Each structure stands twice: as structure tokens, then as C-alpha cells.
Amino acid sequence: MLDFSTFDWATAPLHRIEVVVTTGVLYVWAALTAKLYLWKHKVPPTSGTSRVLAAHSLVLCVGSLWMCAGAIGEIRSRIASEGLAWFFCESQDPPPRLYAWAYAYYLSKYYELLDTFLPMVIKGRPPNHFGLHVFHHACVLLMAWGYVEYRQTLCFGGLVANTFVHVVMYYYYFRAALKWATPWKAWVTRLQILQFSVSFLLLCVTLSGRYGELGTCSGVAALIGNAAFNAVLLLLFVGVLRAPRKKSKVK
Template sequence: WTLAAVDAMDSLGEQYANIAGNFVYNPSITPLGERQVVLLTSIGYVIVMLLLQELRRGKPPMNLGALPKVHNLILCLGSLVMFLGAAYEGYMEYKSTHSAKFLFCLPEGFEVKGALYFWSYIYYLSKYYELLDTVILVLRGKGLNFLHVFHHAFVILMAYLWLECAQSLQTIALLTNTFIHVVMYSYYFLVSCGYQPSWKKLITQGQIVQFMFSFICLAPFGLYYREGGCSGAAALLFNAVFNLALIALFGNFFKKSYSKSPKVTTKKAPRGIA
């Protein structure tokens, strides 16, 4: 049994190395790589969710059984795999180049390929699955809020631009966001199992810190950019504006949810929006 397990792990490792190591992003070939798919998905998501909410208005919440538990567990474990995979490949990149510059600045004309950027692609694909968050919310009778819908509608475009524009800083963004998602979806999994963890407030705080940290990372990016340019500067500008909007929205949510007034302390953490 032990030898069979070792052989299976070796085979799995070889398959991963072959798939991830040979990954090349090509919008005309890579699944979901065409921009019209991204735009139609984002627009369609907003329209369909608003229509679904109207159709469910006044109706009792649906009993979804184990679906919320399974969904949250998939996103928790999936985020953990993406975090560990990107962290490992980032370490290997640093080990081979003896430089951390790739974290902050990719050279002009950079081709998105290799195992590290395979995880950027997996992250992009995961944003489509995360749209199920909203479906579950609506079916369970939970009202939609602007922050939730805004985030899900635009985060797909953000992740797409990482690949399409070979955006610098994407590895740092991937690592911080997947780490937050591990914490967030583990919390939601425990809640769906009937537990009430005491660290709900930390989720919102972590989300705000994540977005603020992204602006700190612009300092080394700017230094490298002045030296010889970096790839994906326009996409990074979009990402920065998006993060700025999220800081404002999350800050407002935090203020309303965790103020000292007992009348506003019962709000739940925004669902699936890290």
C-alpha cells in the first residue's frame, strides 16, 4: 500500500510538472481567455442575479441541504491549494533567479507562461466558480448588497487582466488574496456547520489590510518602473482603482457593522467578497 501511494504521488507530481510547467497563456487558445467571455460573464452575472432576486422576492428560503457546506469547503481547500502552489513556485523562481524582482515588476513584453503563472490562471478560473456564492445567497433568501455584487462582477475582469496584460504584482496579489480566502471560507464553512467562530471581525480587517498592502507594493513597482519599465502598468492602474473602491466600501461596512452602537452590531460579514 505504501509503495502504491508513493507511486501515485510521483505520478501526480509528474502530471502537475508537465501541465503547469508547460502552461502558456494564449487568449485565442486558453479556455475562457477571450475578452468577450469576461465582459459577457460580468454583465450577465449582474443581470441574472438581479432577476433571480426579483423572482425569489416574497418566497421562503430554499433548503439547499449540504450545498453551502460543500461549496465553502471547496473554496477553502481550493484557496489553500492555490496559495501553496503559488508560494512554492514563487520560491522556486526566487531560487533560480536569486532575485525577488519578479514579485514587483515583470519586464516589458513578458510572456505569461510557466508553473507560477499557471496558478494565476487557476485563480482566474476560480472566480467563475465563486459566482455560485451569490446564487446560494439569493436562494437562501439573503438580500444582495452593492459590495458583494460589485466585487464579484469586477474581480473576474481583474484576474483576466493579470493574464491578458502580464500584469506586474499579480503573484503578490494572488498570495494575499488566497490566504484571506482560506480564512474567510473556513469561517463560512464552520458557520454552515452550526458553529459561530469568534473571529468574524478579523475577516473584514484582513480584507482591508490586504487592499492597503497592495498600495504599499506600488513603491518598489514604481522604482523598478523608472529603471526600465514594467509589464501591465495600465492593468495595474485598473487594479489600484478597484482596490481603492474596495477599501472605501469595506471601510464603510466595517464602520457600520462594528461600531459601539448595539443597534448596528448584528450585521453579518459580507459574503464571499475577499
């Protein structure tokens, strides 16, 4: 059981980079192999299993809400005792309790890998936007690991924003699996785009030096890598949002 008061990353399960890299490589290989298999064999959908997808989405929706609320509570507590500067320029020795939430977030990314394979097993087809889907899941595992490994500056802005978006997104998947009406589907993508846009605004505050010189902040290299990853995702999600409009014009 995760003890938030005495969390120690150095002894936590799955803390080694070898685990992250191996998992990422195996995940990409398995996803591509499974897609090729479905393409060659035309596997029919499995009947009566939509509830499995709904249950999976509900677990991630509730789990995301738990992590979002918990991290917000710890952020508020730390701001009350230390002020706001640490949020934009993390110290080199932050308290362990807050980073236990980042660790919980990191662990959740392993479970999220099922997002790729459950639709293949149940629906007989890969997830929509397969390339973006696999790229996102493989890279976000490394990103979440970097949050804790390097005590990355701004990681809690990303954690809260991402878990909040996931509450909405997985609730949408839950409803879609049960074939309930979801007329607000496009707003899930818009919310993801807003998430990346806000992350760049927070980065601008950090780069301004208002709350501390960049060189004194913890996890700057991971922060730059995260920003580059978010930039790529922002472009890809904008492409996803514009795709239906392009199809409409063609028609």
C-alpha cells in the same frame, strides 16, 4: 487538465475578453433579477440544505489553499533563480509555469459566482451587503483575467494575499453554514482591509523605481486599474466594518 509546464494562455479556455465581459454582464443581470424576484415573492428558505453551502465553502477554502501554496512555491523558485526584481517589475516574457497559477486563480472566479446564487436558492434571501458583493464578483473576474492577459506586475502579491484571505473567509462561511461558533467574524473583514493596505505598500515599492523603471514593467495599465479597484474596495470594506458601530450608536 491544466499542464503547468507547458501552459499557453493564447490557447487556454476562456482566454478571450468577450467571455469575461459577457459573463460579467449576464452575472449582474441575473443577480439583480434574482434579488427582485425574491423581494416580490418572499421565497421561504429551503430546509436541510445548509450542507450544500458548507460543501461549496469548503471547496473554495481548499482550492484557495492549493493556489496559495502553489503560487508561493513558484515565487520562491523564481526568486532563487532570478532575484526579487521581477516581483516588483515583471519582465515582458515571464516563464509560463508561474502564470498557470494565475490562470487557475482566474478560473476559480467563475466558480465563485455561485456565492451570489446559492444563498438565494437555499436561504431565500440575497447575500449580505448585496451591492458590494455583486460589484466585487463582477469586477474581480476582469481583474483576474488581466493578471494573465497582460502578465501584470505585482499580480502575484495580489494572488497570494487574496487566496490566503479566502482560505480564512471560506472557512468562516463553512463554519457559519453548519452553525458552528464564529466569534471572530469581524476579523475576516479586517483581514480583507489589511490585504488591500498591503497591496498599496507593494505598489509604492514598484512606483519608487528601485527594481526597475515603471515604463519597462509588464502590465502597467492593468496594474493601475487594479490599484483603483482595490482603493474602491478598501473604502467599501471600511464602511462594512464601521456599520455595526453606527447601528450601536443609534440604538
